[in-house]
Amino acid sequence: MAALVDVLLGIFRQHTLGGAALELAILAAPLWVAALIGLLIGWAWRPRWAAALVGDHGQQQEAAAEALGPPAPQPMLAPITAPAEVSFRDTAAVVPRADVVASPEEERLAVNTGDLMHIWRLVEEKDGGPSWIHMMERTLPTFRYQAWRRDQSNGPPQYRSSTIFEDASPEVVRDFFWDDEFRIKNTWDDMLLQHETLEEDTKTGTLVVRWVRKFPFFCSDREYIIGRRIWASGKTFYCVTKSVPRPAVPRHSKPRRVDLYYSSWCIRPVESRKGDGSMTACEVLLFHHEDMGIPWEIAKLGVRQGMWGCVKRIEPGLRAYQIARTAGEPLSMCAAMAHVTTMFNADELDTEDNVEASPSSNNIEVEQPKHWTCNISKVLMIGGAIALACSFDHGLLTKAVIFGTARRFAGPGR
Structure with a gap:
């Protein structure tokens, strides 16, 4: 360390700025060579999220879609009507028990009973997926929030959250x-900039909608083509929203289409924290994952940093919605379609074909230690950060940002 300090002091004793810059360049050359070698090795061992940076993921999906041939014809859907003409309040599509298993008409819908079974297994923790890692827990006077994450071997991170609102009904x-x-x-x-309804089925309440969502300034906005449907078992609602393929909707470079999106809720009454035994609180179990075209490790960092800020905005919005409903404001067409639910009995679901999975013990608090070879990419990233920090004299703040970013990526659980 003393030798390095002596070298640096010798450099800065140069009589000319050009001489000092030349000496610094010579000193930094080995670091830059090491960083370049690290980048080449890292690209050769390219991780799964790197394909998203060059568009390989989207190209593979398009090639797979072409190999499968044209999509199956969709059922004839009712034309979209103006909100004033919609009268769906308290209506429901009652499906016989046999239809819960399968039917050709049901399978042709954008969201079908297979999706119901999937979210039901997620809620009951019988989907056979990896363990959930507890991320966050917050409590405020009017609601409580918990969040978990789990990593898939061949997909983006998945998130589960439980939000319990006091004095709220599942219907609202x-x-x-x-x-x-x-x-x-x-x-x-x-984040929601635009929305439009592309298809609707007034019999089952199935919708296909288009969203455009705002992303940070360094990313283009994202476009989503989403199928939506609600099932009801008593006062428990299973609300499924997921991406659906619609080749007829043209793609554009901006906003960029998101092909993998899943965000579904189980909304059910729960006991109030007041301790009087009343079921006046409402729990929302959310299951979410999507491939936004951003490296998954960076997306995980962004979600972790911004999650609580987004969640805090939901509760004031819900209270404003309750006030509007109490004041008698008319339902929008979107909310009116939420009343067209498919009824079923959750107790009668056939669980014999469920994959074996451990129940509530499937949650863990900390991530398991990994083999040392899994940390090679972290070492390369830290080395690159050191090269940047030592090669540019932009002050302590810039170096702190560089080292802090490297530490966040290399830290446990990141």
């Missing part, structure tokens, strides 16, 4: 999350 919470017009009007979801 269901309409609140389905109401895209109120999302934009109230701005509780400030």
